[in-house]
Amino acid sequence: MTAHNWIDLAQDAETGIETLRAHFTGHAYDPHWHDSYLVGVTEQGVQQFNCRRARHQSTPGKVFLLEPGELHDGEAPSAGGFTYRMLYLDPQWLTRELGALFEEAPADSQLSFASTLASDPRLAQATCNAFHSLHSGELRIVRQSALDQLLEQLTGHLHWRQRYRDDPRLPLVAHRAREYLHAHGQLDISLNELSQACGVDRFRLSRAFKAAFGLPPHAYLVQLRLARARRLLARGEPTAEVAVALGFADQSHMGRWFVRAYGLTPALYRKRCTKLPDA
Template identity: 40%
Template sequence: MFRKAASARQDWVMRAEPTEGIERIEAWFHGKAYALHRHDTYAIGRTLAGVQSFSYRRGRRDSLPGNTIVLHPDEAHDGQAGTGEGFRYRMIYVQPALFQHALAGRALPFVEGGVTTDPRIAAATETLLQRVDHQFEPLEQSDALAELARALAAAAGMTGERGKGDYSAARRAREYLHANHTRVVTLEEVEAATGRDRWSLSHDFRTFYGTSPYRYLTMRRLDAVRRMLLSGVSLATAAADAGFADQSHMTRHFLKTFGLTPGRWLQIVGNVPRV
């Protein structure tokens, strides 16, 4: 099932039920969509109508219908309509760990610019950027993600060499953080779980997963918050249950990560478009 997120001039978001490591949305905004923010996933999308404008890596980018957007993990960006007509787009958010299954320990690919017309990337995103009510078969999604990882690597000019770092240690750290994200995790715990000192591990984690260990931990908490908010849990309860110190602590991280306050996010996800 998918969630529809009102009438003609209101902003809206349609959101597919998230699967392991991937989130899919289709949205329409008529003005300012998102404040400057960053998340620990790849954000890969296609503009369907209008001009989709955003700040990215010290410049403004404008995506036209048919263009593919590729935003790297932990790169700050915002979003707004480039004209008064608004814009419509689809986007997938892919955890770098999924691409690592296909990349086999290579560093994450970086595609310059934020907007691309590379035909390899366009073709590789066709399956994943279908309507949000499309239900993927497990093998269909897995094959599409592998194809997209290879297309990104090719567009980035990557060789087959493995990234410089300890991929096994980074993977163990990710698994440990994932399993313990609702509580405070100490540096000593992560060092013991991985057999790697904290400084080397921080480098390894960013090389293979595109972000820092603490950012990864925070994102898993925010994922839990969004699930709870959609089920009707209060902000304060969601913040506490996800492992944040309090509601204001959670709200600050939510805004920095998604470019929206929790209340605004709930509002647009709750809108039902007439399309």
């Protein structure tokens, strides 16, 4: 974090929704993904990012929408940087809350955003209102009303789609490798071990995996560990214990990757989410 960059993050205790307002100049963060649905609004400047194999530029008033697992980065292409506010919505919470607005979900499906960037003033206003009510700790009824308004505006940008594991565009070997990483992500996995588990040589595996998920296996494993670290830290788990449990060499090793992906240290993230001092 430089003198010109800043992050203000909090977590709503009732819903688990994280609210983040931040400003970046130049390079903001490396390619990474989240377990949450991201709904954000650019306040100032140009927010440039790559997602869904395309480059996007979000300018003031535009809403950016990212699904869990979608790889994205961030940078400021112009002087003055960019400022944005964002909500991290838990997938289970979002699906449950939208149950009253959508018909029953088709089998083996999940909610998906129709586009990554939207010019929708009503959605932008609803996002800002929800952010303010949660971030500033408004009365419970005010927070709930603001979230209901956000959900109502989001319905026009959401649809049901088949889950990734049933997507015929992704080779079976890439799915097997991803499942293996999710099941053994805390271990010191070698590329040879992963390729043997998938029944192909490591060169074919790496090509297939990157084509399917946008990252080579080793980088995906790091992102998987970081996503799990966020969940554990948000629950108040000590930073050093989280690093060891997830297979990082030590706390500073996890910290370096965490800052590159999210722009703040694990200890600061834990403190903002739990109000607990680092342990």
